[in-house]
């Protein structure tokens with residue numbers, strides 16, 4: 001709990017089950033898995049913020065780590081779906097020139113000012129939600145839609161958490 005908001009929602013993740021091979025869709029999911037705004041970017045950014053913040057911000061440091069662990073669950077879910085759809089879950093995504101490129105650590109910001117970090121985190125979570133909503137439209141698959149809708153609930157909760165911490169600081 002932080003500011004009365006639960007960090008881990010008491011809502012189970014729907015089972016993925018069997019998926020029909022669909023490499024086109026798998027490559028689309030890779031953007032949310034290992035593209036610039038992706039689960040792996042969120043995990044590494046939040047852990048960097050967790051490590052970098054001063055120890056007097058211990059409560060916020062703990063929250064960042066807990067949220068990073070939730071993003072890791074999302075990485076696991078997306079990677080599992082990508083594999084079931086028939087491609088390898090390497091940390092790669094298509095870039096703007098349609099080449100598959102490896103995720104790189106320079107895709108994330110290394111901001112250390114807490115207020116700026118929180119503002120960036122909120123923007124990134126919103127972009128992630130928009131991407132998931134687009135993927136739901138592209139997927140046209142009930143099993144995948146259910147899972148992505150559950151992930152969106154977490155990302156919306158993360159925005160609520162970051163916003164409430166920000167409101168207490170400004």
Ligand SMILES: [Fe+2]
Nearest residue numbers: 039071074155
């Ligand atoms: Fe996520």
